[in-house]
Amino acid sequence: MKQKALLYVLMVLILLTVISAVISNLKIGNATDIIMILAALKFLVVAFYFMELRDAHIFWKLLLIGCLTIFTGLTIII
Amino acid sequence: MTTISKKHASKSILYPPGGILMWIIIYLELITFGGVLIAMVLFSKDEPEVFQQSRLLLNTSFGTINTLLLLVSGYFMALTVSTLKAQKIQKSKLYLKLTMLGGFLFLGVKTIEYMDKIDLGLTMGYNTFFSFYWMLTLFHVIHVLVGLVILASVLRTLVKSPEKLILEDVEASATFWHMCDLIWLLLFPLIYLVF
Numbered sequence: 001m002k003q004k005a006l007l008y009v010l011m012v013l014i015l016l017t018v019i020s021a022v023i024s025n026l027k028i029g030n031a032t033d034i035i036m037i038l039a040a041l042k043f044l045v046v047a048f049y050f051m052e053l054r055d056a057h058i059f060w061k062l063l064l065i066g067c068l069t070i071f072t073g074l075t076i077i078i
Numbered sequence: 079m080t081t082i083s084k085k086h087a088s089k090s091i092l093y094p095p096g097g098i099l100m101w102i103i104i105y106l107e108l109i110t111f112g113g114v115l116i117a118m119v120l121f122s123k124d125e126p127e128v129f130q131q132s133r134l135l136l137n138t139s140f141g142t143i144n145t146l147l148l149l150v151s152g153y154f155m156a157l158t159v160s161t162l163k164a165q166k167i168q169k170s171k172l173y174l175k176l177t178m179l180g181g182f183l184f185l186g187v188k189t190i191e192y193m194d195k196i197d198l199g200l201t202m203g204y205n206t207f208f209s210f211y212w213m214l215t216l217f218h219v220i221h222v223l224v225g226l227v228i229l230a231s232v233l234r235t236l237v238k239s240p241e242k243l244i245l246e247d248v249e250a251s252a253t254f255w256h257m258c259d260l261i262w263l264l265l266f267p268l269i270y271l272v273f
Binding site: 002035043047052071 | 089090091094095096101105108109112115116119120123138142145146149150152153155156157159160249252253256259260263264266267268270271272
């Protein structure tokens, strides 16, 4: 992956982290859901771009997405 | 000219980036941490006030700074692998050192945070929230320490005899380091932000 593209990925990750921190300080009803969805998004960005999972066999992609969906879903539902 | 060798082609189900063994470890780690985090959420339903009050005793800035440090460190790790693939040894050495610097800074911030909590008496036995806090974050710190040892070993080979370095080994080390990122990305919101 090109270095410039990796830099854009990092900037997106930083932005999502700052947004999560700001949302946690706001008194809004769905804050937990939004924060967990943003965390899941960051997780996928790191896995697919930094860990190069996007170049892997679809089995590994689906397995990770499945695990993450179960985890995020459970934390939101509970 | 020194060249870094590569053994396997990617896109095969048997050779995910970093190697199949590393990905099995990653899934086992994610199941372990995920299970404990879900248990933490379940316990918080029994003691919502304890978890809410305890969460407010944590410094969100420490957690946010540490998240940013690990993300930047992960970025440099990705650059290390990318430059190694392009046979740019000198650049990859620099990026690997910056990756490790991010890890050391993470541990530094964590140490300050731990000292602060110990001074306030917020140790493992203080309440249920802090039991989970110490257990999860210390277990993660151990992973970061192991990751730094692995990266130090890669750096040593890269400096002393780069021709002996195998790209798959570096990719496996990078995958382990990114795993520390992934785990932290799950810990950070649930410990510092949600309750």
